[in-house]
Amino acid sequence: MASRRPAGTKERIQAAALELFAEQGVQRTSLQQIADRLGLTKPAIYYHFASREDLVRSLVQPMIDAAEALLAAQEAAPGRDPRALLEAYVDMSMEHRAVTRLVVSDPATLGYLDLAARVVEWRRRVIALLVGADADLAAQVRAVVAIGGLADCTVMFPDVADADLKVAAVDAALATLHG
Structure with a gap:
């Protein structure tokens, strides 16, 4: 990197x-x-x-904006391609990898801009895009595991090249979805 x-x-x-x-x-x-x-x-x-909190907001807000833009674009798209969605999600996560690591290593950061609630809502939206809003419990659980695993990969493998990690993470997420 x-x-x-x-x-x-x-x-x-x-x-x-x-x-x-x-x-x-x-x-x-x-x-x-x-x-x-x-x-x-x-x-x-x-x-x-103006403050440390203002500085933290300036670090976190670009990730929020990127996630909201990604989800809006995916929700507006006519067809649903799970691989394309997961790849876009990983790309967005990789772009904001340092902030994601910060949030995971210092959970107090989740309080800024109500980030915890936003992350939960993002995941709900991604799950609906992947398996549909009316999917059965098993499909929803697979989607949760797939999305959570993607997010964890950006933190757990900091020294792996983005392109290599993206391929492995998306393949694993798709396998989980279709498992």
């Missing part, structure tokens, strides 16, 4: 915050620590973010 260097100060703050949040947790990371890591002053952080 190639990482790109953040261009502006705001992006550098977000990148440093994400690293520190992952290392120490959101609640144990101060804005001063983020400023120190970057060689900035704390007022420079406040220039871009």
Whole structure:
């Protein structure tokens, strides 16, 4: 995985915050620590973010927007292709892999932007797309396992190349759905 260097100060703050949040947790990371890591002053952080919570929101909101856009597009599409849906879901998850890892490693992050409820609702929508709203319990359970497994793969295999992980995860999810 190639990482790109953040261009502006705001992006550098977000990148440093994400690293520190992952290392120490959101609640144990101060804005001063983020400023120190970057060689900035704390007022420079406040220039871009009103609070630590505002900074966390700025990290999480792009993932929320991407998930909502993905689901809206899939729900509006005329045909349902489970492989295409799962691949798009994995792509979105991979794009926001660092934030997903943060949320999993620091569950307090789920409180921001009511993320826990959003994730549950996203999964319900994906399950309906995969097996239909009126599917029997067995089909719904397979869909839950498939979607949960996809999400877990983005966290459990941080050193695996996205393309390799995508193929293995989608194949496993499809096998679970049709099992």
